[in-house]
Structure formats: C-alpha cells, structure tokens
Amino acid sequence: xxxxxxxxxxxxxxxxxxxxxxxxxxxxxxxxxxxxxxxxxxxxxxxxxxxxxxxxxxxxxxxxxxxxxxxxxxxxxxxxxxxxxxxxxxxxxxxxxxxxxxxxxxxxxxxxx
Amino acid sequence: xxxxxxxxxxxxxxxxxxxxxxxxxxxxxxxxxxxxxxxxxxxxxxxxxxxxxxxxxxxxxxxxxxxxxxxxxxxxxxxxxxxxxxxxxxxxxxxxxxxxxxxxxxxxxxxxx
Numbered sequence: 751x752x753x754x755x756x757x758x759x760x761x762x763x764x765x766x767x768x769x770x771x772x773x774x775x776x777x778x779x780x781x782x783x784x785x786x787x788x789x790x791x792x793x794x795x796x797x798x799x800x801x802x803x804x805x806x807x808x809x810x811x812x813x814x815x816x817x818x819x820x821x822x823x824x825x826x827x828x829x830x831x832x833x834x835x836x837x838x839x840x841x842x843x844x845x846x847x848x849x850x851x852x853x854x855x856x857x858x859x860x861x862x863x
Numbered sequence: 864x865x866x867x868x869x870x871x872x873x874x875x876x877x878x879x880x881x882x883x884x885x886x887x888x889x890x891x892x893x894x895x896x897x898x899x900x901x902x903x904x905x906x907x908x909x910x911x912x913x914x915x916x917x918x919x920x921x922x923x924x925x926x927x928x929x930x931x932x933x934x935x936x937x938x939x940x941x942x943x944x945x946x947x948x949x950x951x952x953x954x955x956x957x958x959x960x961x962x963x964x965x966x967x968x969x970x971x972x973x974x975x976x
Contacts, residue, residue, distance in 0.1 A: 781962050785964075785966075790969075792869075792968045795965065798961075845962055848962040850962070856905075
C-alpha cells in the first residue's frame, strides 16, 4: 500500500506568515509523529499522536507551533508567525502502534525568507 | 535529558572494507534501539532494531548491531561495504513503548568504488 505522504514537498514562505504542513499516514496506523530536521542534524522530535490525542508534545519549540489530528488519520502541523530559524525539513512518521516500527514520509522542506 | 551521540560524522571507505559506526545513548530507563538509513534522495528507512533478547541484532543488507547495556552502546557493523551503502546513517533510541525517537546527529558514509 501507499506509504506516508507529506504535502507540500517544498514550501517557501515569507517571515511572519502562517504555514500548514500535511501528513497522510499509512492506513490503519494509530500512532503519528512529527520531527524537524535541520541541515547536518538528526531528526528532532516535535510531537506524537496516539489516535486523535497528542500523547507527547514536549518537543514543540514554542507556542507558534501546533499540530492536530482531528479524525485520527491525517495530521496538520501549523506554524504561526514563521521565523527564518524555522527553516528545516519537517518529517512525519506513522506506526501501527506506539513502539512499533515507524515509517517515514519524504518530508516537507520549509524555507522561510 | 535523553541524548544520542554518534562518534563519526563522515566516514569514507573503499568497497569491501569493514564498517563500524559508533552510537552511545544517555537514558536511565528501558529503551528500544534503532538504526535508520537515508539513501540519497530517499526517505528514512529502518535498518534494524533492538527491543529485547539477543543483543546481537541482524538487519537488512548484511548490517548488524550489538547492544552493550553496560556501555550504553549500540554500534552498527557490516563486514564488507558496497558502493550502494553510501548513505546517511542515524542511530535512535526510544523510551520503551512510547514510540518517540531520539536521534543522533547522523553519520555520512561514502563508499568509493
């Protein structure tokens, strides 16, 4: 079946604008994760959902970042008042259950100019 | 705080050479351990994982890793690398049953034909 799908693949936005990044997990996967990867670094955990609820949002850097998963499937990562330091690749992953193997999407490359 | 340290940032080998990539983690509780690989232009893929049992874990493409609990290490090995192993390798730990991954900064492996 299809893997984890992330849209858009690339996003360029101006400083101060609002952006939404979308993740379609593998069908039937209950756990969904967001990570951020800056150049030359490993992915950094942001938030994960088990079903519709955020099980752990300890990685969100500040209150400009917010994520939802209203129906327990698709998730949207929302960034308000973007800053140049938000530029990174945002990765989404899903797994059948918490602790099971996570499958990653290709990521969304966000560039804030 | 939980952390993962990969000792080698950039490794260059000739084909048929042996590979060992170091990974140490800092976490007081039970963890699951992973190595992920990212081939050029592709998404992160699971190479191998350790949850419990035999500390010597075999993964895909001839890779293996050994969990040494006393050293908080999970080093990746391959006896004979191929040009197609050129990729970025990430070690990750997950506090048991959370699914949340803490990644190291990655090691870029370049294999010369």
